[in-house]
Amino acid sequence: VLSLASATPPEWAARVLTDLDAVLNDHAHLEKKAAGNAVGLIFRYPQHAFLAAPLSRLAREELVHFEQVLERLAERGLALRPLKASPYMGKLRAATRTAEPQRLLDSLLCSALIEARSCERFKVLSEHADDGSLRDFYKGLLASEARHHGAFLTLASQVAPEAEVRARLDALAQHEAQVLAECPAMPRLHA
Ligand SMILES: [Fe+2]
Ligand SMILES: [Fe+2]
Numbered sequence: 001v002l003s004l005a006s007a008t009p010p011e012w013a014a015r016v017l018t019d020l021d022a023v024l025n026d027h028a029h030l031e032k033k034a035a036g037n038a039v040g041l042i043f044r045y046p047q048h049a050f051l052a053a054p055l056s057r058l059a060r061e062e063l064v065h066f067e068q069v070l071e072r073l074a075e076r077g078l079a080l081r082p083l084k085a086s087p088y089m090g091k092l093r094a095a096t097r098t099a100e101p102q103r104l105l106d107s108l109l110c111s112a113l114i115e116a117r118s119c120e121r122f123k124v125l126s127e128h129a130d131d132g133s134l135r136d137f138y139k140g141l142l143a144s145e146a147r148h149h150g151a152f153l154t155l156a157s158q159v160a161p162e163a164e165v166r167a168r169l170d171a172l173a174q175h176e177a178q179v180l181a182e183c184p185a186m187p188r189l190h191a
Helices: 011-017 020-044 049-075 087-093 102-128 132-156 162-182
Strands: none
Touching (some): 011 102, 049 132, 132 162
Protein backbone atom coordinates (compact mmCIF):
# COMPACT_ATOMS: atom_id res chain seq x y z
CA VAL A 1 0.00 0.00 0.00
CA LEU A 2 2.79 2.41 0.91
CA SER A 3 5.01 1.57 -2.11
CA LEU A 4 8.09 1.06 0.09
CA ALA A 5 10.80 -1.39 -1.03
CA SER A 6 11.98 -2.30 2.48
CA ALA A 7 10.57 -2.76 5.97
CA THR A 8 11.96 -1.12 9.09
CA PRO A 9 13.95 -3.70 11.07
CA PRO A 10 12.59 -4.55 14.54
CA GLU A 11 15.70 -3.19 16.29
CA TRP A 12 15.05 0.31 14.94
CA ALA A 13 12.37 1.09 17.53
CA ALA A 14 14.54 0.02 20.46
CA ARG A 15 17.40 2.14 19.16
CA VAL A 16 15.52 5.40 18.58
CA LEU A 17 13.38 5.12 21.71
CA THR A 18 16.54 5.40 23.82
CA ASP A 19 16.83 9.01 22.64
CA LEU A 20 13.26 10.15 22.30
CA ASP A 21 14.11 13.81 22.90
CA ALA A 22 16.34 13.81 19.81
CA VAL A 23 13.73 11.92 17.78
CA LEU A 24 11.05 14.46 18.67
CA ASN A 25 13.38 17.30 17.71
CA ASP A 26 14.07 15.60 14.39
CA HIS A 27 10.36 14.99 13.97
CA ALA A 28 9.55 18.67 14.46
CA HIS A 29 12.04 19.58 11.73
CA LEU A 30 10.54 16.90 9.49
CA GLU A 31 7.03 18.37 9.78
CA LYS A 32 8.38 21.87 9.13
CA LYS A 33 10.28 20.58 6.11
CA ALA A 34 7.17 18.81 4.78
CA ALA A 35 5.20 22.07 4.97
CA GLY A 36 8.04 23.99 3.31
CA ASN A 37 8.35 21.41 0.55
CA ALA A 38 4.64 21.65 -0.27
CA VAL A 39 4.69 25.46 -0.30
CA GLY A 40 7.90 25.37 -2.36
CA LEU A 41 6.20 23.27 -5.03
CA ILE A 42 3.32 25.75 -5.24
CA PHE A 43 5.83 28.54 -5.84
CA ARG A 44 7.94 26.56 -8.31
CA TYR A 45 4.99 25.51 -10.49
CA PRO A 46 2.56 28.46 -10.78
CA GLN A 47 1.56 27.13 -14.23
CA HIS A 48 0.22 23.89 -12.68
CA ALA A 49 -2.97 25.06 -11.01
CA PHE A 50 -3.92 21.50 -10.04
CA LEU A 51 -1.10 21.48 -7.48
CA ALA A 52 -2.16 24.58 -5.59
CA ALA A 53 -5.14 23.56 -3.47
CA PRO A 54 -4.02 20.02 -2.50
CA LEU A 55 -0.49 21.18 -1.60
CA SER A 56 -1.78 24.18 0.33
CA ARG A 57 -4.04 21.90 2.38
CA LEU A 58 -1.19 19.48 2.93
CA ALA A 59 1.14 22.30 4.03
CA ARG A 60 -1.42 23.48 6.58
CA GLU A 61 -1.73 19.97 7.99
CA GLU A 62 2.05 19.67 8.25
CA LEU A 63 2.23 22.97 10.13
CA VAL A 64 -0.41 21.69 12.56
CA HIS A 65 1.75 18.60 13.05
CA PHE A 66 4.76 20.86 13.54
CA GLU A 67 2.94 22.75 16.29
CA GLN A 68 1.83 19.48 17.89
CA VAL A 69 5.40 18.21 18.03
CA LEU A 70 6.54 21.55 19.45
CA GLU A 71 3.97 21.01 22.22
CA ARG A 72 5.35 17.52 22.86
CA LEU A 73 8.83 19.02 23.14
CA ALA A 74 7.54 21.73 25.50
CA GLU A 75 5.91 19.09 27.71
CA ARG A 76 9.36 17.58 28.10
CA GLY A 77 10.83 20.98 28.91
CA LEU A 78 12.51 21.22 25.52
CA ALA A 79 12.63 23.85 22.79
CA LEU A 80 13.28 23.23 19.10
CA ARG A 81 17.01 22.89 18.49
CA PRO A 82 18.78 23.48 15.17
CA LEU A 83 19.52 20.28 13.30
CA LYS A 84 21.80 19.49 10.40
CA ALA A 85 20.07 18.61 7.15
CA SER A 86 19.17 14.94 7.05
CA PRO A 87 21.48 12.83 4.84
CA TYR A 88 18.44 10.73 3.96
CA MET A 89 16.56 13.65 2.40
CA GLY A 90 19.58 14.90 0.48
CA LYS A 91 20.54 11.54 -0.96
CA LEU A 92 16.97 10.59 -1.74
CA ARG A 93 16.25 13.82 -3.58
CA ALA A 94 19.58 13.63 -5.43
CA ALA A 95 17.83 11.14 -7.74
CA THR A 96 15.46 13.88 -8.93
CA ARG A 97 15.95 14.45 -12.66
CA THR A 98 16.57 18.03 -13.77
CA ALA A 99 14.48 18.37 -16.95
CA GLU A 100 10.74 19.02 -16.76
CA PRO A 101 8.30 17.36 -16.44
CA GLN A 102 10.55 14.64 -14.94
CA ARG A 103 11.69 16.97 -12.19
CA LEU A 104 8.12 17.56 -11.04
CA LEU A 105 7.27 13.87 -11.28
CA ASP A 106 10.33 12.88 -9.25
CA SER A 107 9.72 15.62 -6.67
CA LEU A 108 6.19 14.35 -6.13
CA LEU A 109 7.25 10.69 -5.99
CA CYS A 110 10.12 11.38 -3.56
CA SER A 111 7.65 13.30 -1.40
CA ALA A 112 5.26 10.34 -1.58
CA LEU A 113 8.03 7.99 -0.44
CA ILE A 114 9.09 10.26 2.44
CA GLU A 115 5.47 10.32 3.60
CA ALA A 116 5.29 6.55 3.28
CA ARG A 117 8.45 6.01 5.32
CA SER A 118 7.28 8.49 7.97
CA CYS A 119 3.97 6.65 8.13
CA GLU A 120 5.70 3.29 8.47
CA ARG A 121 7.95 4.57 11.26
CA PHE A 122 5.14 6.36 13.09
CA LYS A 123 3.37 3.02 13.11
CA VAL A 124 6.39 1.39 14.75
CA LEU A 125 6.52 4.18 17.35
CA SER A 126 2.76 3.90 17.93
CA GLU A 127 3.36 0.27 18.86
CA HIS A 128 6.58 0.57 20.86
CA ALA A 129 6.73 3.92 22.69
CA ASP A 130 6.59 3.49 26.48
CA ASP A 131 4.29 6.43 26.96
CA GLY A 132 0.63 5.76 26.08
CA SER A 133 -0.11 9.34 25.07
CA LEU A 134 2.84 9.29 22.69
CA ARG A 135 1.60 6.01 21.20
CA ASP A 136 -1.77 7.65 20.56
CA PHE A 137 -0.08 10.72 19.10
CA TYR A 138 1.80 8.61 16.57
CA LYS A 139 -1.27 6.57 15.77
CA GLY A 140 -3.09 9.78 14.83
CA LEU A 141 -0.22 11.06 12.72
CA LEU A 142 0.33 7.89 10.75
CA ALA A 143 -3.17 8.15 9.29
CA SER A 144 -2.40 11.68 8.03
CA GLU A 145 0.91 10.66 6.52
CA ALA A 146 -0.74 7.72 4.74
CA ARG A 147 -3.22 10.20 3.26
CA HIS A 148 -0.39 12.51 2.22
CA HIS A 149 1.33 9.57 0.52
CA GLY A 150 -1.83 9.02 -1.50
CA ALA A 151 -2.21 12.74 -2.25
CA PHE A 152 1.28 12.93 -3.77
CA LEU A 153 0.62 9.84 -5.88
CA THR A 154 -2.63 11.36 -7.13
CA LEU A 155 -0.77 14.53 -8.14
CA ALA A 156 1.94 12.44 -9.81
CA SER A 157 -0.72 10.66 -11.87
CA GLN A 158 -1.66 14.07 -13.34
CA VAL A 159 1.93 14.62 -14.53
CA ALA A 160 2.65 11.39 -16.42
CA PRO A 161 0.85 8.27 -17.70
CA GLU A 162 0.09 5.63 -15.09
CA ALA A 163 2.65 3.09 -16.36
CA GLU A 164 5.42 5.70 -16.27
CA VAL A 165 4.43 6.80 -12.75
CA ARG A 166 4.41 3.19 -11.57
CA ALA A 167 7.81 2.38 -13.09
CA ARG A 168 9.44 5.51 -11.71
CA LEU A 169 7.85 4.98 -8.29
CA ASP A 170 9.28 1.46 -8.18
CA ALA A 171 12.75 2.71 -9.14
CA LEU A 172 12.68 5.52 -6.59
CA ALA A 173 11.39 3.15 -3.91
CA GLN A 174 14.43 0.93 -4.50
CA HIS A 175 16.64 4.01 -4.26
CA GLU A 176 14.91 5.11 -1.05
CA ALA A 177 15.46 1.72 0.58
CA GLN A 178 19.13 1.83 -0.42
CA VAL A 179 19.65 5.38 0.90
CA LEU A 180 17.96 4.51 4.18
CA ALA A 181 20.01 1.33 4.60
CA GLU A 182 23.20 3.36 4.14
CA CYS A 183 22.26 6.09 6.64
CA PRO A 184 24.41 6.03 9.77
CA ALA A 185 22.49 5.09 12.92
CA MET A 186 21.17 8.34 14.40
CA PRO A 187 18.21 9.16 16.63
CA ARG A 188 16.20 10.37 13.64
CA LEU A 189 13.04 9.15 11.98
CA HIS A 190 14.79 8.53 8.67
CA ALA A 191 18.01 6.90 9.78
FE1 LIG B 1 3.03 15.45 9.00
FE1 LIG C 1 2.86 14.39 5.70
